[in-house]
Amino acid sequence: KQEVTQIPAALSVPEGENLVLNCSFTDSAIYNLQWFRQDPGKGLTSLLLIQSSQREQTSGRLNASLDKSSGRSTLYIAASQPGDSATYLCAVDITGGGNKLTFGTGTQLKVEL
Amino acid sequence: GAVVSQHPSWVICKSGTSVKIECRSLDFQATTMFWYRQFPKQSLMLMATSNEGSKATYEQGVEKDKFLINHASLTLSTLTVTSAHPEDSSFYICSARDPAGDMVSNEQFFGPGTRLTVL
Numbered sequence: 001k002q003e004v005t006q007i008p009a010a011l012s013v014p015e016g017e018n019l020v021l022n023c024s025f026t027d028s029a030i031y032n033l034q035w036f037r038q039d040p041g042k043g044l045t046s047l048l049l050i051q052s053s054q055r056e057q058t059s060g061r062l063n064a065s066l067d068k069s070s071g072r073s074t075l076y077i078a079a080s081q082p083g084d085s086a087t088y089l090c091a092v093d094i095t096g097g098g099n100k101l102t103f104g105t106g107t108q109l110k111v112e113l
Numbered sequence: 114g115a116v117v118s119q120h121p122s123w124v125i126c127k128s129g130t131s132v133k134i135e136c137r138s139l140d141f142q143a144t145t146m147f148w149y150r151q152f153p154k155q156s157l158m159l160m161a162t163s164n165e166g167s168k169a170t171y172e173q174g175v176e177k178d179k180f181l182i183n184h185a186s187l188t189l190s191t192l193t194v195t196s197a198h199p200e201d202s203s204f205y206i207c208s209a210r211d212p213a214g215d216m217v218s219n220e221q222f223f224g225p226g227t228r229l230t231v232l
Binding site for chain 2 (some may be wrong): 003021034036041042043045049057074089093099100101102103104106
């Protein structure tokens with residue numbers, strides 16, 4: 001059974017700092033991995049999707065990397081801003097799993113002024 | 114990107130009543146939709162996979178008679194929580210994949226969620 005873990009569970013940083021969020025998964029047979037942002041009481045905003053054949057994806061200040069063999073992905077946020085404060089979730093789509101996503105435990109990020 | 118909507122965005126009901134939540138794909142047809150549940154300070158857990166024109170597939174531990182799913186059209190799936198109890202209070206989120214979209218990425222698009230509170 002695929003298990004997805006995110007470290008740290010919570011993170012507080014000053015504005016402007018670069019930071020890295022970690023996601024690990026136990027079964028490397030994934031089809032893709034997605035990073036999402038969730039604001040309190042809200043739905044999910046898709047940030048980046050990395051296919052299994054890709055190593056990284058970039059969007060603005062965000063960069064996500066994927067190392068399938070080691071079961072890890074990182075989300076790098078450059079020059080963090082207070083507006084980046086949210087919970088970040090990673091999710092994996094298992095190969096042959098019928099497109100079902102398994103979500104990680106989430107990292108709650110707070111960027112302080 | 115593809116847009117998925119949910120209705121209502123929040124609902125409060127009395128214990129023992131049934132509540133229906135709608136999930137719509139607004140600009141694409143979705144043969145498959147997914148229903149997730151999220152308890153406070155926890156991650157999303159897949160409840161069931163909704164297939165257009167056929168029975169839903171439920172994850173282990175999810176009662177199919179309590180959480181009725183109907184996917185009667187290519188743009189609408191409904192989740193009915195029957196005889197709701199306070200422990201069913203949660204955030205319910207649906208997602209859908211656009212089969213005519215990016216066939217390689219398999220990306221899912223998520224609705225904004227429905228907050229259910231059972232008194």
